[in-house]
Amino acid sequence: MKLPQIGDIRDAAERLSGQAVFTPLLGSSLLDDMLDARILFKAECLQRTGSFKFRGAYNALQANENEIGEAGVVACSSGNHAQGVAEAARVLGMAATIVMPSDAPETKKARTARSGATIVEYDRIAEDREQIANDISAQTGARMVHPYNDFHVIAGQGTCGLEIAGQCESLDLSPDRLLVCTGGGGLLAGVRLAVTDLFSDVAVHTVEPENYDDQARSHASGTRMGNNTGGPSICDAIVTPSPGELSFEMCRGKLAEGLVVSDDEVLTAIAFAFRELKLVVEPGGAVTLAAMLAGKIAVKGQTVVATLSGGNADPAIINRALEA
């Protein structure tokens, strides 16, 4: 299994230059006072397409540009990878087919469609999205772009970590902890690699929704595991069945305790982000803030960098958070 190295992330950063947003690292003096800590948010909700996913998608498409034919690319995604692939394909002049669950947030479906992608809907309960995407790939010759278990996708997400490392360095801050919103682990693996290249002692924590703590349990046990329970979660962007193989290998034995948050804790975080950070953050992108606000991790006296990984929230969920 060939794993991305720091040089692959640097190559990705070159490809993404001028296309991806160099997102700000934002603090909140109120939150710092509340937690007696220095908290810095990598605001990937401000990234092109509204989440970090554009980074990996664009890197994967451009790195494979010569191998991608007229049939273009195919991807399955609940919405953020969909938008990332669709927009990257538009920019690079490729065709894109996206397999999306019929109950994906309307915001995500509409934004994917406007980049010119063909959307194929499926039933999240009854059908297997990867099978559908693989079938399309086999029939049309379109290249499958996996949302996280892909060398170039992980390297692309890692550019977020390169930026974090550089931003911490220029602020003369050495982070004690790094909290990453984690689904399949593409962002986690790439960001961990890039940040620890400069700050080797940082404790890296996955943050996941309740009932979808496959990363926490897999890294605790040292072997890839599925979810015990499943069930409803508002964090659609990071509800994944198990850690991806590549990202798991990249992080094996290198993570601190995995954190888990409830839907209510996430709603509190979304409302805090709206009121105090003036950011629109979607549920899956707010789990890191939720973990800190709920006291799931001791941060007193520490410098903590946390990803806010996406902002493609339907207004209804923001309202629910503000009314909670």
Place this chain on the structure above:
Amino acid sequence: MKLPQIGDIRDAAERLSGQAVFTPLLGSSLLDDMLDARILFKAECLQRTGSFKFRGAYNALQANENEIGEAGVVACSSGNHAQGVAEAARVLGMAATIVMPSDAPETKKARTARSGATIVEYDRIAEDREQIANDISAQTGARMVHPYNDFHVIAGQGTCGLEIAGQCESLDLSPDRLLVCTGGGGLLAGVRLAVTDLFSDVAVHTVEPENYDDQARSHASGTRMGNNTGGPSICDAIVTPSPGELSFEMCRGKLAEGLVVSDDEVLTAIAFAFRELKLVVEPGGAVTLAAMLAGKIAVKGQTVVATLSGGNADPAIINRALEA
């Protein structure tokens, strides 16, 4: 009349270092495609206290630290200057009394109170807020901090322009136009001075709400004028009676055409900011984006910097925008 110079803005930047947020300059590839232009937003909604007002307030309080006694400071404001003064006073260990209209947005009242300021409410229609504040000043010895007609306040707001100039320089961009959300003109005057110090050819436009176009008409006529009409406006932050004396003198004869937007155009901009920029922007902070989306100014092929000057919006107005 002693007017702030570029050196006063540089002094303010030193005072504000480590206290104010160096806010990002954010773009939107979607908006750039829509307008065939390069648009950059100075996201002051991400500033400490949720608007640029912290800059001027902190600068004024610190510059006058030795003259401010136990009675502290007094200010009148519909909310953003209130929060700026209250928070700056808290940081500097000063007492603060804020005169606020009883119908100010709840968000702004609550956020002002939590910084520890004493709030004195008044009736916006029947009472004169400056008179109330002046009376308090006369009775207690508290130092009055005017929201815009103040040397150090204007110099502080100018730090926003210093940042814009530096950010444009490091992006190797020369702005053709600068659009500034304008009430009394403190931000306008400071930002114009700082940006034109580096980019002397930039066309600077005020943007105001319909019925409150005192700046546009004053600068067109060359003399300070009040509003012709008045009436309701959702842009509470920038509804002011006439240009401040200092800011008017600083800008006299140096501005391009003043732009004016309607409430509906502002609501469209708030919704765009929420959906596409993932930013919570208040009505008065969204007028620049509103002007561009409504086609009030030709920007095709140009580089435009626009302030998004505040984000202290009540959820109700965001919902109204999203439902419009």
